[in-house]
Structure formats: C-alpha cells, structure tokens
Amino acid sequence: MSTHNLLSLNPLDGRYATVTAPLSAYFSEFAYIRGRARVEIAYLIALSQDAQIVRPLTDDELDFLQDLSENFSVEDADEVKALEKITRHDVKAIENFLRARLERTSLVDTLSWLHFGLTSEDANLTSQAISLHEARDAVLLPALDKIIEQLSDFVREYASTPMLARTHGQPAVPTTFGKEMAVFLARLKAQREIIAAHLFDAKWSGAIGNYNAMVAAFPEVDWRKFGNNFLAGLGVKSNPVSTQLIPYDNWLRYFQAVSLANSILLDFAQDMWRYISDDVLKLRVVKDEVGSSTMPQKVNPIDFENAEGNLGIANALFAEYLRKLPVSRLQRDLSDSTVRRSFGTAFGHTLVAFGSITRGLGRCQVNEAKLKSTLDAHSEVVSEGAQTILRAAQISSAYDDLKSLTRGKKLDVESYQVWVNMLDVAEDVKNKLRALSPATYIGLAKEIAEETLID
Numbered sequence: 001m002s003t004h005n006l007l008s009l010n011p012l013d014g015r016y017a018t019v020t021a022p023l024s025a026y027f028s029e030f031a032y033i034r035g036r037a038r039v040e041i042a043y044l045i046a047l048s049q050d051a052q053i054v055r056p057l058t059d060d061e062l063d064f065l066q067d068l069s070e071n072f073s074v075e076d077a078d079e080v081k082a083l084e085k086i087t088r089h090d091v092k093a094i095e096n097f098l099r100a101r102l103e104r105t106s107l108v109d110t111l112s113w114l115h116f117g118l119t120s121e122d123a124n125l126t127s128q129a130i131s132l133h134e135a136r137d138a139v140l141l142p143a144l145d146k147i148i149e150q151l152s153d154f155v156r157e158y159a160s161t162p163m164l165a166r167t168h169g170q171p172a173v174p175t176t177f178g179k180e181m182a183v184f185l186a187r188l189k190a191q192r193e194i195i196a197a198h199l200f201d202a203k204w205s206g207a208i209g210n211y212n213a214m215v216a217a218f219p220e221v222d223w224r225k226f227g228n229n230f231l232a233g234l235g236v237k238s239n240p241v242s243t244q245l246i247p248y249d250n251w252l253r254y255f256q257a258v259s260l261a262n263s264i265l266l267d268f269a270q271d272m273w274r275y276i277s278d279d280v281l282k283l284r285v286v287k288d289e290v291g292s293s294t295m296p297q298k299v300n301p302i303d304f305e306n307a308e309g310n311l312g313i314a315n316a317l318f319a320e321y322l323r324k325l326p327v328s329r330l331q332r333d334l335s336d337s338t339v340r341r342s343f344g345t346a347f348g349h350t351l352v353a354f355g356s357i358t359r360g361l362g363r364c365q366v367n368e369a370k371l372k373s374t375l376d377a378h379s380e381v382v383s384e385g386a387q388t389i390l391r392a393a394q395i396s397s398a399y400d401d402l403k404s405l406t407r408g409k410k411l412d413v414e415s416y417q418v419w420v421n422m423l424d425v426a427e428d429v430k431n432k433l434r435a436l437s438p439a440t441y442i443g444l445a446k447e448i449a450e451e452t453l454i455d
Contacts, residue, residue, distance in 0.1 A: 012348040019355050020348040026135035027344025033080050034072045035127030036094050039234065040115060041069045043204075046230050047113055051221050054113050061107055068101060091120035117214035119207040121244050121334075128340060129202040129236040132254065135347060141196055143354040144261065148188055150361040152453055154181040159449040162439045163280065163371045164378055171378045174438050175445050177280075177366055182449035184268045189452070191261040198257065201239040201250040202231055209242040244332040248325040255346075259318040262350060265357060266311040269304040272360065276301045279370045284363045303360030307353040314349035317342060375438035380411035382436040389436075393429045413437065 008014030025031055045065060048054035057065070076097070084093035095115045102111055115123070159178035166172050204227040205211050211223040228238045239246045275281040283301065324339050375381075383402040390398035405411070405419060420433045 010345070012345060012352070016348070016352045019352050022139045023135060023344055023348055023351060026131040026139070027347065029341075030074055030077045031131060032127065032341070033077045033090075033094065035131055036091060036123045037072055037076075037080075037098065038069045039123050039126050039130070040094065040098060041065050042234065043116075043118075043230065044110060044113055046226070046233075047116060048110075050229065051218070051226055053218055053221065054110055057110075058106070061105070064105060064107070068098075089120075091115075091123055094123070117206055117211070117217065118204070119244055122202075122204050122206070124337070124340075125246055126202040126204060126231065126234065126236065128343070129200040129251070130234055132251065132343070133200050133235050136195065136198075136254075139351065140258070140347065140354075141192070143351055143358070144188070144192055144195075146358045147265070147354060147361070148185065148192065150358065151181055151185040151188065154178065154361075154366075155185055155449050155453055158366055160442075160446040161366065161368060161371065162375060162442050164374045164381065164438065171381050173381055173384050174375060174441050176442055176449060177371065179442075179445040179449040180271075182452040184264065186452045187264045188261060191257060191264060194257045195254070195261065198254045200236045200254065201246060202236045203227075203239050203242040203246050204231055205238075205242060207244055209244065245328060245334075245336070247331075248336070252322055252325060255318045255321050258347075258350065259315050262311045262315050262318075262353070265353065266308055266315075269307045269311070269353075269357060269360075272304045272364070273301045273308075276304075276364075279367055280374075281364045282367050284365060301360065303356045303363070307356040307360065310349040310353035310356065314346050314353065317346035317349070321346070372439065376413065378410060378438060379413050379416040380406035380409060381438055382416070382441045383411075385436050385441050386433055389429060389432050390425070393425055395425065 005014040005017045008017070012020045044054065045057065045062065048057050080090075080093050080097045083096050084090050087093050087096065098114055099111050102108060102114070155178045157178065158181065159176060161177045162174050163177045163180070164171055165175045165180070203209060205223075206213050211227070214221070214223045224238075224240070231238045239250065272281065276283060321339065321343075325336055328336065383406045387398040387402040390401070395401075417434065420430055423430060423433070
C-alpha cells in the first residue's frame with residue numbers, strides 16, 4: 001500500500017500533513033512506542049541509582065541505555081510491532097524488545113528488573129503525560145504565541161482608530177478597532193497563562209495504585225517517595241490516589257483550557273469574517289490565487305473559515321474526552337485506551353486552525369476610510385452620551401427626548417448639530433453636546449487597549 005498522503009483517510013495526515021508534522025513526534029504510534037520504551041529504560045536506571053535495589057551500572061552500561069533511549073528508531077518500533085503480533089499486548093512487546101537488546105550485553109543480569117512491579121498503564125500514562133507536556137511547549141504554545149503577537153500588533157497600531165460598534169448587529173456606541181482586538185488579546189493571554197502553567201500528572205504505583213508488588217518485594221523502600229521523584233524527573237507529577245488508571249481530571253482541566261482558547265479563537269474567526277464581509281477589513285490580494293471558479297472578482301476569507309471548521313472538530317473531540325475519560329467501570333475500565341490514542345487528532349485540528357488564523361491575520365488590512373464613512377453616517381450613536389450629558393444637567397426627559405430623535409433612525413452630523421442648537425439648555429451644556437461626534441466618542445478605549453499590551 002502506498003503511503004502517498006493523497007491516499008490518507010484523515011486530512012491531518014494528507015491535506016494538512018505539512019502543518020501537523022511537528023505533532024507526530026509526540027502523538028504518533030511511533031512516538032507512543034518510543035515514549036514507553038524511554039520510561040522503562042529510565043525506570044531501570046532509577047532502580048539502580050535511586051532505589052538501589054539493582055546493582056550499580058557502569059558508565060558504559062549507562063551510555064548504552066542512554067543511546068538506546070535517545071536514538072530509538074522507527075526500525076526499532078517496527079520490531080516492537082512485530083513482537084506485538086505475537087504477544088497481542090503492546091507494553092509486553094516493548095518489554096520483550098528491551099530484553100532482546102539487553103540480553104546481548106553485560107546488562108543481561110538486569111533483565112528481571114525490566115517493568116518491575118508495574119502495570120502497563122504506569123508506562124502508558126506516564127509516556128502520554130510527557131507527550132502532552134512536551135507537545136504543548138514545543139508546538140502548541142509557539143503557534144498560539146504567533147497569534148498573540150499578531151493581535152498585539154493590531155492593538156498597538158489601531159488602539160485609537162475609531163469604529164462603529166454593534167450590539168444585536170445594530171449600530172451602537174463607538175469604540176476603536178484596537179480595543180475590539182484587545183478584548184480577544186486579553187482573553188487569549190489569560191488562557192495562554194493557564195495552559196502554560198499546567199502540570200500534568202501520571203502514576204507509577206502498580207496494578208491497583210497501591211505499590212502492592214513493589215512493597216511485597218522490597219518493603220524497606222519508600223516507594224511513594226521514589227515514584228514522586230521518578231515522575232518529577234520526567235517533568236510530570238505523581239497522582240497520589242489512583243487505581244490501575246489515573247482519574248484523568250488533571251488532563252481534562254488542560255483539555256478544557258485548550259478548548260476555551262479554541263472557543264475564543266472561533267469567536268474571533270467569526271468576527272473577522274464579518275469585518276471582511278462589511279469591508280471593515282480588506283484582504284491583501286495574491287496575484288495567482290483564485291477566489292471562485294466562476295466569479296473572478298472574489299477574495300474570500302477562507303483562512304478564517306478553515307479555522308472555524310477545524311476549531312469545531314477539535315473542540316468536539318475535547319468534549320468527548322470530557323464525557324468519556326472521567327467515567328470508568330470500577331475505576332479500571334480500559335475502554336479509554338483507544339480514546340487516548342486520538343489526542344493527536346484533537347491537537348492536530350487545533351494546530352491547523354492556529355496556522356490558518358495566523359495566515360489570515362497576515363493578509364488583513366484595516367479599511368480606515370470605511371470606518372470613517374460608517375461613523376459619519378451614524379451620528380445617532382452618540383445619543384447615549386448626549387442623554388447622559390443632559391441628565392447631568394438635570395434634564396429629566398433626556399432619555400425620552402433622545403429616543404424620539406434617534407430610535408430606528410439614522411442621524412447625520414448636520415442634523416445632530418441642528419438639534420443641539422434648538423435645545424433650551426445652558427451654553428456650556430450645548431458645547432459639551434456639540435463636541436460629541438462618533439469619531440471622538442470613544443471613552444477610554446485607547447487606554448484600555450494599550451493596557452492589554454503590558455505583560
């Protein structure tokens with residue numbers, strides 16, 4: 001069977017293979033096999049150096065084990081898969097692979113210590129926790145940071161650029177384009193902080209989570225301390241109360257954090273689509289691109305549409321993890337195993353979406369002329385400020401007066417000034433009203449927008 005990506009069933013391995021390639025180092029079948037082999041090797045070393053129940057290892061033996069771990073290859077993984085066809089057990093196949101490697105060396109006397117006192121899920125969960133951690137730092141956060149950087153540039157450049165805001169889709173109190181972007185920036189920065197700070201948990205405590213086999217063989221060893229230190233050395237924390245499995249609550253909090261970031265970006269992608277539709281944003285034209293097979297004039301917001309679709313798929317998977325993983329028959333139902341193998345799919349669609357948003361933002365230009373003409377055509381949007389000024393001047397009918405003047409009507413600048421001049425109020429009040437304009441009635445939008453740029 002050809003491995004050509006046009007034959008891939010999943011678009012992440014076909015159409016989007018170049019974009020998602022960085023994730024294969026963490027979530028592919030090869031990565032999963034390699035990860036479990038690595039933690040098994042690290043455990044053997046720890047049993048010697050930390051628990052001191054395995055004889056001291058020589059420098060040459062440590063170098064051999066380190067090389068086996070660091071240079072674990074696709075060919076090695078193929079050997080494991082061949083062994084799995086015999087054992088029908090993936091972790092046992094990894095153990096048998098390691099045995100075969102060690103039995104030809106001076107480490108032959110350590111074979112009985114491979115996978116000592118463990119259950120398969122110790123290796124499985126630990127390797128997956130490491131993958132989640134490393135993929136976040138190496139792939140997910142850098143992709144999110146690109147979007148945050150681009151949004152920061154928009155906020156910085158357009159913090160004081162006035163625009164008509166809309167509530168219920170209708171013309172409303174003005175703001176600035178930079179402030180609109182700043183809302184998304186602030187939300188993403190807050191979520192990014194949560195994602196980056198998450199510490200993943202795992203277990204290294206045997207078949208039932210009680211260290212039964214380990215304690216039976218070596219009761220004098222503080223196995224809880226050993227497990228805590230071992231996992232910490234791998235960059236994850238130990239879940240102190242588990243069964244054959246961890247409860248997954250810790251991982252699910254991380255998935256929820258990523259899912260919320262995705263929802264924020266889905267909201268953003270839809271708004272950008274609307275801004276492009278309303279001509280508030282223009283897309284830079286690329287000469288050889290085509291927007292339609294029949295309409296040559298079209299320049300489509302395809303990057304934001306692509307992001308919206310991929311974010312939806314990713315979040316559907318995250319929602320399924322939230323439904324499935326906390327529920328386990330007698331707390332050790334392994335129907336979760338196949339679900340966990342799909343983590344790369346959820347993060348793959350997330351990564352595709354992040355890349356699409358980055359590309360889309362790179363093509364967007366603010367149409368300041370459109371922003372100005374739209375504001376000029378809607379002087380009625382300063383009615384909030386006008387009635388508030390009149391209320392401050394003790395005009396009790398202010399709201400109703402402005403309602404009669406503006407509700408359901410468009411008001412241009414000249415008509416608004418005529419109305420002000422006809423008012424029976426003090427001149428200083430009229431001056432405040434005359435100073436109101438859609439372009440200047442932006443409150444502290446600029447200051448608020450710029451504050452989001454502060455780290």
